[in-house]
Amino acid sequence: MQAAKDTFLRTLADRLAVVNPSRTLTLDGASRPAVIALENEDTALGNSEPETFQLSWEGASQVPDGSSLMYMDCKLSYGSRGTDDMLRTDRGRILTAMDCELLLLCRRRSAAKCDYAQTPPLPLGTKIFWSQPVMATPSEVDGMLMRTATIRLFFFSEGV
Amino acid sequence: MERTGMQEYFGEVRAFFAPANRATETGTVFDPAVSFDLENPPAPWVNLGLVRNFKRVAKSTMGAVRTGPAGVMQIQFRKLVDARVSLDFCEWGKLQMALAASSQHMNVLETTGTQLQASGGEAKTGQAVLDGSTASLILMDPSVLSNYSVGELVVVDVDYAAGMQTLGTGITGGVAGASAMDGDAVRRVSFNVASVAAITSTGLQLDAPLLGGAPANGARVQKVVAFVDREGGSFFQEWSALFALEEASGGRVYFHYPRLQASAPAEETVTQLANATSSSSTGLNTTALHAEFVAMASTDANDGESVVCYRSYVPASGTPAY
Numbered sequence: 518m519q520a521a522k523d524t525f526l527r528t529l530a531d532r533l534a535v536v537n538p539s540r541t542l543t544l545d546g547a548s549r550p551a552v553i554a555l556e557n558e559d560t561a562l563g564n565s566e567p568e569t570f571q572l573s574w575e576g577a578s579q580v581p582d583g584s585s586l587m588y589m590d591c592k593l594s595y596g597s598r599g600t601d602d603m604l605r606t607d608r609g610r611i612l613t614a615m616d617c618e619l620l621l622l623c624r625r626r627s628a629a630k631c632d633y634a635q636t637p638p639l640p641l642g643t644k645i646f647w648s649q650p651v652m653a654t655p656s657e658v659d660g661m662l663m664r665t666a667t668i669r670l671f672f673f674s675e676g677v
Numbered sequence: 678m679e680r681t682g683m684q685e686y687f688g689e690v691r692a693f694f695a696p697a698n699r700a701t702e703t704g705t706v707f708d709p710a711v712s713f714d715l716e717n718p719p720a721p722w723v724n725l726g727l728v729r730n731f732k733r734v735a736k737s738t739m740g741a742v743r744t745g746p747a748g749v750m751q752i753q754f755r756k757l758v759d760a761r762v763s764l765d766f767c768e769w770g771k772l773q774m775a776l777a778a779s780s781q782h783m784n785v786l787e788t789t790g791t792q793l794q795a796s797g798g799e800a801k802t803g804q805a806v807l808d809g810s811t812a813s814l815i816l817m818d819p820s821v822l823s824n825y826s827v828g829e830l831v832v833v834d835v836d837y838a839a840g841m842q843t844l845g846t847g848i849t850g851g852v853a854g855a856s857a858m859d860g861d862a863v864r865r866v867s868f869n870v871a872s873v874a875a876i877t878s879t880g881l882q883l884d885a886p887l888l889g890g891a892p893a894n895g896a897r898v899q900k901v902v903a904f905v906d907r908e909g910g911s912f913f914q915e916w917s918a919l920f921a922l923e924e925a926s927g928g929r930v931y932f933h934y935p936r937l938q939a940s941a942p943a944e945e946t947v948t949q950l951a952n953a954t955s956s957s958s959t960g961l962n963t964t965a966l967h968a969e970f971v972a973m974a975s976t977d978a979n980d981g982e983s984v985v986c987y988r989s990y991v992p993a994s995g996t997p998a999y
Contacts, residue, residue, distance in 0.1 A: 584681075584684045585681050585684070586681075586684065586686070586926075626688060626925060627688075627924065627925045627926070640995070642682055642993075642994075642995035642996070643681055643682045643926065643927060643993075644924075644925070644926050644927050644993065646686065646688075646925035646926055671686070671925075671926070673681035673682075673684070673926070674681075675681065
């Protein structure tokens with residue numbers, strides 16, 4: 518299960534680096550694509566980096582079709598305060614741009630599952646695949662326009 | 678090795694069609710040993726986009742030789758080979774329409790405005806194609822290029838001449854009828870249609886190569902303003918088809934029909950566009966082109982067997998064979 522989560526995160530980050538190389542996040546002095554799993558960070562980002570795709574993992578279960586296929590729901594939160602130059606009136610446009618980026622990140626809906634606990638990552642022989650993102654209505658909190666999108670991630674449980 | 682990779686889940690069904698040679702009754706070969714890029718299929722395969730309600734039906738029947746008072750089966754044999762396919766094309770286009778209508782598919786040429794006809798009236802005179810043209814660049818007299826605009830559809834093909842039996846360069850779009858045909862008859866049914874992507878100082882740059890290849894000698898250019906198909910007529914579309922199940926969990930599956938003939942009249946599948954946030958109607962429908970086909974015989978060059986379709990499975994790396 519951890520391999521599936523790591524593979525999904527890594528896939529989105531790698532794709533964001535291609536789709537929009539300028540959408541980066543600097544944490545602890547290191548710059549990287551602005552896709553993070555909240556559970557992997559040692560400090561809560563809160564609302565300090567809204568223009569970041571923040572993943573959190575929700576319920577997981579076995580698919581009830583008799584196979585060993587499992588699923589896990591992933592919630593992605595992202596948003597924008599807008600820019601000072603535009604007096605923050607561009608927060609809707611930035612959110613829409615991030616919507617489009619998310620759709621591009623998820624367009625090819627599979628990736629080879631790897632065990633990222635090893636170096637180099639070890640291919641595990643199966644793929645993860647996922648549903649189209651379902652985008653919720655944006656909400657405005659303290660001047661930030663935020664959206665959550667939900668994706669169901671499918672994977673085969675292999676004990677890793 | 679994990680057996681889970683053998684449980685396959687797939688995404689959408691993608692359709693690709695390529696011309697079949699009607700004279701020799703041979704189709705375009707798809708070799709599963711050669712990688713096939715679903716986003717950029719190799720020529721001559723044409724990407725026709727997503728299809729829905731894809732259904733394969735095999736109507737082949739078996740016979741048996743039985744012996745003895747109890748009629749115990751001794752030998753089984755095939756006495757009828759028949760395979761059919763039905764689907765809905767999600768995208769509208771010239772080839773999708775042609776395949777879904779089964780009959781002759783026509784280009785409605787830009788007209789002079791006189792002699793109105795249901796399939797397009799008297800057309801404006803075609804402009805001559807100059808030597809050196811390619812399937813993507815149509816060289817023309819520079820003085821006529823101002824008549825064209827980027828985004829317009831054009832057809833590029835030869836004039837009809839008495840005695841022609843099949844119509845269309847490279848791809849048969851129809852057959853000569855019993856009644857007299859005008860000089861534009863070939864261009865009315867030709868599949869050598871493309872959109873003008875740019876206008877250079879010497880000609881028209883097309884958005885995609887003409888399906889039939891470089892223009893033949895004597896070819897002319899005419900604008901296409903619409904497409905039309907008709908219920909009736911004597912012509913059946915015949916193409917090679919390849920359907921791919923997009924891989925999700927691992928492997929990819931192909932269904933290859935070397936020769937597929939359209940076998941159903943023009944029908945549409947209408948689906949109401951769902952309103953995601955309420956049960957009220959959006960007032961919008963999506964209309965897909967329903968198509969049905971029958972598979973025609975093809976000879977497998979490896980062993981000479983006569984077959985009608987192939988199913989290929991390309992497993993993901995590391996997947997066990999059994």
